[in-house]
Amino acid sequence: MALRKNQNSLSAAEKKQFTDAVIALKAGGRDDNTYDQLVSVHLNNILAGHFGPAFFPWHREYLIQFEQALQHIKNDQSIALPYWDWSANQSATSFGWPFTQDFLGGNGQGSNWQVMDGPFAGESKWPLKVRTGTEPYPFLVRRFGSSQQPQISLPTPADVQAALGVTPYDVDPWNSASQSGFRSMTEGTIPPPGDHMHIRVHAWVGGSMTTFTSPNDPVFWLHHCYVDRLWSDWQVLHQDQVAYLPRLGARSGHNLYDPMPPWTVRPADVLSTWDHGYHYDTDGFLVAGEVLYPGQTIYSMGDHRYYLSYENDGNLRFWQRGWGRPLWQSSDSKKPLGKCTMESQGNLVIRDNNNNKIWDSQTDGHPGSFLVVRPDGKASIFQPGVPTPIWTRPS
Numbered sequence: 001m002a003l004r005k006n007q008n009s010l011s012a013a014e015k016k017q018f019t020d021a022v023i024a025l026k027a028g029g030r031d032d033n034t035y036d037q038l039v040s041v042h043l044n045n046i047l048a049g050h051f052g053p054a055f056f057p058w059h060r061e062y063l064i065q066f067e068q069a070l071q072h073i074k075n076d077q078s079i080a081l082p083y084w085d086w087s088a089n090q091s092a093t094s095f096g097w098p099f100t101q102d103f104l105g106g107n108g109q110g111s112n113w114q115v116m117d118g119p120f121a122g123e124s125k126w127p128l129k130v131r132t133g134t135e136p137y138p139f140l141v142r143r144f145g146s147s148q149q150p151q152i153s154l155p156t157p158a159d160v161q162a163a164l165g166v167t168p169y170d171v172d173p174w175n176s177a178s179q180s181g182f183r184s185m186t187e188g189t190i191p192p193p194g195d196h197m198h199i200r201v202h203a204w205v206g207g208s209m210t211t212f213t214s215p216n217d218p219v220f221w222l223h224h225c226y227v228d229r230l231w232s233d234w235q236v237l238h239q240d241q242v243a244y245l246p247r248l249g250a251r252s253g254h255n256l257y258d259p260m261p262p263w264t265v266r267p268a269d270v271l272s273t274w275d276h277g278y279h280y281d282t283d284g285f286l287v288a289g290e291v292l293y294p295g296q297t298i299y300s301m302g303d304h305r306y307y308l309s310y311e312n313d314g315n316l317r318f319w320q321r322g323w324g325r326p327l328w329q330s331s332d333s334k335k336p337l338g339k340c341t342m343e344s345q346g347n348l349v350i351r352d353n354n355n356n357k358i359w360d361s362q363t364d365g366h367p368g369s370f371l372v373v374r375p376d377g378k379a380s381i382f383q384p385g386v387p388t389p390i391w392t393r394p395s
Contacts, residue, residue, distance in 0.1 A: 008096020141207030174250035
């Protein structure tokens with residue numbers, strides 16, 4: 001399983017792993033799947049992936065193909081898309097700002113708002129070969145909302161929570177005229193168009209992100225990865241709801257069993273992240289081989305009331321939201337930093353950067369076991385198919 005993480009928890013090495021793979025794909029990947037060909041897929045299938053119920057599943061399949069292309073070009077199955085939580089990381093002064101020289105580069109500069117720093121700056125390093133008639137420049141352009149007139153702001157945590165609370169998934173007439181539903185609210189077609197969520201983020205980044213060749217800007221993938229995570233969160237929060245609507249009645253390509261152009265993949269085929277080999281760091285579990293790095297957290301399913309964090313003093317702690325003291329911790333003294341891994345034989349282990357063991361759950365010998373942050377206030381390790389955990393904290 002690929003673990004898609006909040007980009008604010010990526011190490012310097014993980015950031016470089018991602019940007020190096022993106023640059024390699026741009027330089028020339030598989031004959032049928034280079035970066036620019038993926039940009040063309042988005043441009044040539046506008047109505048297939050927008051302004052209707054298939055907005056979420058179409059982009060999920062699109063992200064899966066991009067993620068697999070990155071893995072293939074670098075022959076590295078550990079590469080996973082990061083996401084940008086734009087409701088929390090909103091300015092250069094906020095923790096985890098992604099527009100830095102070592103990651104995505106910054107805002108555009110000068111009269112044409114050209115991106116001048118980072119790995120995607122300038123035509124020589126990052127030429128835009130697929131453009132529309134409204135894009136005069138062959139280089140990456142950004143104009144953040146604070147420099148636009150009138151200024152545009154990013155969606156807030158309150159906007160996110162409001163969208164996650166909306167049911168059902170979508171409503172008749174199943175297009176941009178739909179006046180309620182989670183899909184319409186999150187895509188940004190209501191209320192009014194562009195005021196909430198997805199469209200608003202495109203407009204805030206500005207420049208290359210404001211056209212249907214928006215994947216030219218690598219932040220596109222982090223933005224849509226977060227949008228995909230929101231769909232996953234919505235499914236967990238509303239298990240009493242039908243996961244996708246409609247079965248029939250929408251335009252072609254947007255019904256549950258319609259192929260989504262240009263693929264034969266249907267919305268019904270991509271309703272679960274698990275079936276496609278990835279999950280999010282907010283999904284509440286770690287399977288064998290997955291890692292928590294310093295500052296990274298996984299949450300209990302549903303309302304995220306409980307969470308397990310590998311913290312910057314080298315300790316693992318289990319918290320209840322709003323409480324000032326942890327419910328459990330691996331140690332109360334500072335430890336060398338490293339990483340916390342759910343190892344293949346069932347042991348949850350903290351190791352320092354020299355691979356020395358700092359702490360472990362002492363559950364070795366149970367292959368394939370996985371860790372779950374439970375909504376009842378426990379963190380447990382389970383063996384596959386066995387309902388009784390082999391380890392639980394707090395005990």
